[in-house]
Amino acid sequence: MAITSANQLELLQTAEAVAREKMIDPGLVVEAMEESLARAAKSRYGSEMDIRVKIDRKTGRATFTRVRTVVADDELENYQAEMTVEQAKQYLENPQIGDTFVEEVPPVDMGRIAAQSAKQVILQKVREAERDRQFEEFKDRKGTIINGVVKREEYGNVIVDVGRGEAILRRNEKIGRESYRPNDRIRCYIKDVRREQRGPQIFLSRTDPQFMAELFKMEVPEIYDGIIEIKAVARDPGSRAKIAVISYDNSIDPVGACVGMRGSRVQAVVNELQGEKIDIIPWNEDQATFLVNALQPAEVTKVVIDEEAGKIEVVVPDEQLSLAIGRRGQNVRLASQLTGLDIDILTEAEESSRRQKEFEERTRLFMDTLDLDEFFAQLLVAEGFTNLEEVAYVDRDELLVIDGVDESTAEELQMRAREYIEAAAKAALAHARELGVEDSLVEFEGLTPQMIEALAEDGVKTLEDFATCADWELAGGWTTVKGERVKDEGLLEKFDVSLDEAQNLIMTARVMLGWVDPADLAGDEGDLDEEEAEA
The missing domain is CATH 3.30.1480.10 (NusA, N-terminal domain)
Structure with missing residues (x-):
């Protein structure tokens, strides 16, 4: 040529x-x-x-x-x-x-x-x-819904014709019981668009929680207009889902708007998701209220939140336990995903039994350490006293409000509590010294003798040893392993030392040893304050 x-x-x-x-x-x-x-x-x-x-x-x-x-x-x-x-x-x-x-x-x-x-x-x-x-066209459509036509199925993955290219709906992104034939129309969520050596790869999903959110946006004009916002979505694809919504217009009920006239709006979403049951829940800033809503249709008697551990305890009537947990734990699992908290569900009987056990343990503590009879020890526990320190150092007027306690009795109680605390401190310090604790750690301000004993038992015997510790090693924490939160026990956790307190103690030790310049520490805190202000 x-x-x-x-x-x-x-x-x-x-x-x-x-x-x-x-x-x-x-x-x-x-x-x-x-x-x-x-x-x-x-x-x-x-x-x-x-x-x-x-x-x-x-x-x-x-x-x-x-x-x-x-x-x-x-x-x-x-x-x-x-x-x-x-x-x-x-x-x-x-x-x-x-x-x-x-x-x-x-x-x-x-x-x-x-x-x-x-x-x-x-x-x-x-x-x-x-x-x-193709990549430029689809990269900006990530996070949206697209309609396509099924071309073929390869090893359980569905290849979808999306107009100017092909996309893939992987086997694990399909709703369980769905099956497709060539030329079937399909609606999917564009989960990811990647530029790869063999060309742009468009990955679709029908199980992603945001697929449901986008479907509601299409069916509910108030969501599209921003009057109602979807705050959280949790799904067990093909079976059940929970969606939390909030309205920024007091005249519009967010749940009613999403349900629609005679359930027409939510039914359209249910039909698209192969009959997936959807609980529409009003979102609330208060965690406890939001959780009560999220556990519907179960009734909740009491909620106890442990913010530091990121856990929450829910007490339900005995007959509501199976409803709150749901089939194979589905209801509580979805509620946990929706709120972002680990949820422990107790019946009223279990919670009452636990409270009774705590009451008996505290009663026994006061009987053994203060040489009190059972009735008097129970009076202290009933008034909210949980440990010896509270009895020893509380304002005396708080003891005088207890029936049968006069000025001399209150003084005697506090004297016994202080004597016991001092004796326990001396014994703990003596044991720590036997284990080889150095004066640098004993004289460090902020650690009690019992804390020093606990550190020594774990091999922390000098100020240098203490300064090399991490805050979570002292205060404890939580680690996620294979999707499950696992508790890390801290050396000083039983003394109610928080992460912030542990961090301050460690940094103080490092400054004393000359490992950290106080000026740098102050600069870091200033930078942190500026970042928090900007946020």
């Missing part, structure tokens, strides 16, 4: 036809043709030559040129594409390093192999351009 006047215009016509078919810029196709012709010319004139081709966008005429670059004498490597300043003087006037000399060469006749090679270059370039266009 020779590039002659007879087929010059065919180049442009071919470029336009390919661009129209693939919906890409005709200029990209012409550039691919230029590159393919240049490659064919190199096979004719020599691969070391720098042959370039330029196709006129109006006439289709292809111009073949040979380019030679001026380089320094010691950098000359390719005699076909480079030349020295001295050699360039016969072609250029006053040549400088970096100048180029361009001369036109005769067009080439393309044999069968060269033509095939050129075709491959053009196809490759067109394919790359098509992939780029």
Whole structure:
């Protein structure tokens, strides 16, 4: 195939036809043709030559040129594409390093192999351009719903025609009992769009919680307009789901708006999700109130929140336990996902039994340590006293409100409590010294003798040892392992040392040892305050 006047215009016509078919810029196709012709010319004139081709966008005429670059004498490597300043003087006037000399060469006749090679270059370039266009088109549609047509199924994964490309609905992103045949229409959520070596990959989902949120946005105009907001979604795909909504207009009921007239709106979503049962719950800023709503249809008697542990205890009537937990724990699991908290459900009987056990333990503590009879010890517990420190150092007036306690009795109680605490402290300190604790740790302000004993039993015997500890090692914490929250016991956790307190103690020790500059510490705190203010 020779590039002659007879087929010059065919180049442009071919470029336009390919661009129209693939919906890409005709200029990209012409550039691919230029590159393919240049490659064919190199096979004719020599691969070391720098042959370039330029196709006129109006006439289709292809111009073949040979380019030679001026380089320094010691950098000359390719005699076909480079030349020295001295050699360039016969072609250029006053040549400088970096100048180029361009001369036109005769067009080439393309044999069968060269033509095939050129075709491959053009196809490759067109394919790359098509992939780029596809990625640019779909990357901004991530997080939206798309309609498509099922093309085929491969190993359980469904390949979906989404118009200008193909997307994949993986097996684990399908709702359990769904099956599709070629040419079935399907609605999916675009979960991710990635640029990969084999082209842009569009990943779809029908199990993602946001798929349900987007479906409600399509069915409920108030959500689309921003009057109602979806605050949280939890799904057990194909079975049951919970969705929390809030209205920013007092005249509009968020739950009623999502349900629709005679349930028409929520039913449209249910039908799309193969009959998935949906609980629509009013969202509330108060965690306890929100959780009570989230556990519907079960009734809740009492809620106890442990914010530091990120756990919550819910007390329900005995007959409501199975309803609150749900089949295979489904109801409580979805409520946990919705609120972001670990939920422990207790019956009223279990909670009463636990409270009785705590009452008996505290009663026994006061009987053994203060030498009280059972009735008097129970009076202390009933008034809310939980440990000896509270009895020893509380304002005496709080003891005088207890029936049968006068000034002398209150004084005697506090004296016994203080004597016991002091004796326990001396014993703990003596044991710690036996274990090898150094004075640097004993004299460190902020640690009680019992704390020092607990540290010594774990091998922390010097201020240096203490300074190398992490805050969670002292205060304890929670770690997520395989999706389950696991408790990390802290060395000082039984003394109610919080993470912040542990961190302050450790940083104080590091400053005392000279490991940390107090000025740097103050600067860090200032930066943190600024970040919090900006947030």
